[in-house]
Amino acid sequence: MLAVPNGLPQGRRGSVFTRMSEPVKAKYHQVFLQFDTDCNGEIDEYELHSIMKKLGRDLQEGEAKRMIEQVDSDGSHVIYFDEFLALLEMQQEDHKHLMFNRDVFRTVFNKSGSGLLTREELRTGLLTLGIQPTDVQINEMISIADRSGEGTLSFEDFDRVMRGNHRRGSTIVMSMWDTVFDMAPAAAEKYSMVNKCAKPMREFRHVSRDKITCGKVRRVPADKPKILQPTIDGCDQKDVIELEEGVYTEPIVINVENLTLIGATCPLTPSPGNQSLLSTPDSALLDSGSLSGSSHVADSRRPYVGCSRNGKTVIEVTSRHPAVTLRCKRCFLENLEIINHGSGPAVQIDQGFPDLINLDIKGQNGGLLIKNRSHPYVKSCNISNSARAWGVLIRESKAIIEDCLFTGNCDGGIVVERSSCPWIHKCRFVNGKGCGMVFGETASGVVVHSEFSGNGCAGVMVSNGADPVLWKNRLHHGEAVGLSVTDGGRGTYEENDFEDNEGAEVEITHGGAPLLRRNHCLGGSGSAVLIDDGGHGYVEDNDISGYRLAGVSVGRDATPTVIDNTITAPEQVAGTCGIALKEDAKGKIVDNMLVGWANTNNGRRQSIANGLALSIGGRISTEISGNIVRPTDQEAHAEKIAQSMRHRNLRRRSVCLTGK
Numbered sequence: 280m281l282a283v284p285n286g287l288p289q290g291r292r293g294s295v296f297t298r299m300s301e302p303v304k305a306k307y308h309q310v311f312l313q314f315d316t317d318c319n320g321e322i323d324e325y326e327l328h329s330i331m332k333k334l335g336r337d338l339q340e341g342e343a344k345r346m347i348e349q350v351d352s353d354g355s356h357v358i359y360f361d362e363f364l365a366l367l368e369m370q371q372e373d374h375k376h377l378m379f380n381r382d383v384f385r386t387v388f389n390k391s392g393s394g395l396l397t398r399e400e401l402r403t404g405l406l407t408l409g410i411q412p413t414d415v416q417i418n419e420m421i422s423i424a425d426r427s428g429e430g431t432l433s434f435e436d437f438d439r440v441m442r443g444n445h446r447r448g449s450t451i452v453m454s455m456w457d458t459v460f461d462m463a464p465a466a467a468e469k470y471s472m473v474n475k476c477a478k479p480m481r482e483f484r485h486v487s488r489d490k491i492t493c494g495k496v497r498r499v500p501a502d503k504p505k506i507l508q509p510t511i512d513g514c515d516q517k518d519v520i521e522l523e524e525g526v527y528t529e530p531i532v533i534n535v536e537n538l539t540l541i542g543a544t545c546p547l548t549p550s551p552g553n554q555s556l557l558s559t560p561d562s563a564l565l566d567s568g569s570l571s572g573s574s575h576v577a578d579s580r581r582p583y584v585g586c587s588r589n590g591k592t593v594i595e596v597t598s599r600h601p602a603v604t605l606r607c608k609r610c611f612l613e614n615l616e617i618i619n620h621g622s623g624p625a626v627q628i629d630q631g632f633p634d635l636i637n638l639d640i641k642g643q644n645g646g647l648l649i650k651n652r653s654h655p656y657v658k659s660c661n662i663s664n665s666a667r668a669w670g671v672l673i674r675e676s677k678a679i680i681e682d683c684l685f686t687g688n689c690d691g692g693i694v695v696e697r698s699s700c701p702w703i704h705k706c707r708f709v710n711g712k713g714c715g716m717v718f719g720e721t722a723s724g725v726v727v728h729s730e731f732s733g734n735g736c737a738g739v740m741v742s743n744g745a746d747p748v749l750w751k752n753r754l755h756h757g758e759a760v761g762l763s764v765t766d767g768g769r770g771t772y773e774e775n776d777f778e779d780n781e782g783a784e785v786e787i788t789h790g791g792a793p794l795l796r797r798n799h800c801l802g803g804s805g806s807a808v809l810i811d812d813g814g815h816g817y818v819e820d821n822d823i824s825g826y827r828l829a830g831v832s833v834g835r836d837a838t839p840t841v842i843d844n845t846i847t848a849p850e851q852v853a854g855t856c857g858i859a860l861k862e863d864a865k866g867k868i869v870d871n872m873l874v875g876w877a878n879t880n881n882g883r884r885q886s887i888a889n890g891l892a893l894s895i896g897g898r899i900s901t902e903i904s905g906n907i908v909r910p911t912d913q914e915a916h917a918e919k920i921a922q923s924m925r926h927r928n929l930r931r932r933s934v935c936l937t938g939k
Contacts, residue, residue: 848875
């Protein structure tokens with residue numbers, strides 16, 4: 280029998296819904312009570328008629344009986360609580376299939392993001408599945424699914440085909456659609472968030488740390504800097520080079536492909552007689568596996584100190600060149616503080632696969648520059664206080680950046696441009712003067728499990744055709760919007776937390792077309808999600824609350840698809856609305872649940888249109904359908920369940936969903 284908390288009523292049969300937790304069962308029991316008005320543990324035809332009438336859905340004769348028969352599994356002609364939960368399970372499974380079909384539609388076929396599948400896109404998608412159709416077959420595949428007659432397939436058309444609800448065609452065309460159905464799970468699995476956000480492998484053959492550091496430690500004394508080559512003084516490319524305490528006034532050159540360069544451990548409080556490393560006023564260069572620099576003597580007027588406060592060895596320059604430049608195939612830099620007070624960046628990676636571990640990087644005109652198809656691994660670094668530029672700039676390169684702190688940088692913690700593709704994991708972008716991250720110039724990349732807080736501009740800004748993936752990040756308490764997608768920016772943003780950012784939590788403008796899905800948006804000094812000035816894209820299955828004006832605001836010439844979101848009214852509901860549509864707004868507002876509003880005017884020019892709490896600012900041409908507006912969460916869920924019972928259209932065919 281069904282285990283029910285706090286004496287909740289049980290049905291007359293064993294439950295088919297055993298995966299639901301006790302707190303969730305208790306929540307849905309409150310929804311069940313919206314139907315079970317006499318609290319006897321069952322829903323009969325009279326109660327179903329009453330709740331549907333209360334929800335404004337009068338049933339025709341015999342319709343209540345048919346609705347109960349769809350759910351009643353034991354022939355009792357009533358619905359028990361466990362049967363009610365079984366219905367919820369079917370709804371949730373149907374919702375998963377709907378999301379799955381949308382993923383297949385977008386990732387395998389409609390890669391342009393237009394929302395309409397053309398003949399050419401259908402052909403390309405079929406080719407990726409190993410199907411080679413003729414022009415005649417393509418036309419027939421579209422004709423049996425296209426309800427509009429315009430020669431393209433909307434998602435609704437595609438979904439009907441995947442459910443098996445379409446006109447019949449020739450045997451070969453029907454077999455092609457069956458092949459799409461059978462191969463869709465494997466195709467969509469490739470594009471699942473788990474696979475998209477998996478840590479990438481570097482293209483260079485991995486050299487184990489044990490292999491690199493198996494040689495003896497070679498120490499470089501400050502008073503006798505050496506040129507270390509593979510055959511000098513027994514030094515080979517397996518050695519570890521440790522910078523000893525002292526003042527370095529001449530360059531160090533290391534001509535080995537594989538190198539580990541470690542700063543000496545310094546006391547936390549340096550003394551005049553215990554200074555670790557004093558660099559030259561010009562730059563040090565690790566070139567073709569070498570570390571070199573200018574022969575200029577350090578300016579004695581500057582108070583160079585070898586040890587930083589955190590115990591790292593210091594390389595500190597004032598130069599128009601980088602303090603350290605890396606052009607080696609493989610090297611490790613550890614336990615260093617690298618500072619450039621001049622116009623050059625602190626560290627520049629020109630090529631290769633270096634590892635930067637536990638570094639403090641500070642450059643007045645840029646911290647770390649990665650370019651020329653480099654692929655570094657950066658871990659546990661503090662990249663901060665770039666007064667005139669970025670913390671990290673990635674240009675035509677890849678990078679793996681983990682567990683790093685970015686703070687106080689002017690133009691962005693990380694700026695990604697020119698077809699670059701970094702993987703960012705567990706990093707913190709805090710109190711930057713500009714954005715936390717900027718994606719531009721056709722950049723892509725993955726940001727996962729990272730935090731953006733207190734930045735002066737957007738937590739993340741995406742523009743100029745950039746197409747990143749943000750998954751399970753937290754963007755909160757910024758001085759501007761949490762996420763800005765503009766000027767043709769795209770990307771997928773899923774399961775992120777947006778909280779208490781100034782302005783909107785998410786802003787989509789000027790041709791921005793993101794997929795914003797399953798995020799939690801709490802706050803927004805205006806609207807939580809603002810779509811304006813030609814913004815479009817998908818806002819789907821998000822939980823939105825805590826805003827001051829509107830949950831979603833759709834402005835001039837915006838054409839988004841806003842679908843399946845739960846939008847909860849703030850505590851001060853007066854003057855707010857779930858979704859605001861301004862003049863010339865377009866797009867689709869479909870199947871959203873708006874909780875906290877009654878069917879009354881709440882202080883703004885507002886109407887209830889097709890189940891939508893709608894603030895209208897002028898002429899609109901937006902498709903509005905299937906939305907639910909109710910004062911309480913229980914009533915909203917009750918109406919959603921009643922709609923499903925009345926218009927039950929669950930999938931005829933089922934697929935095995937993996938990796939979702």
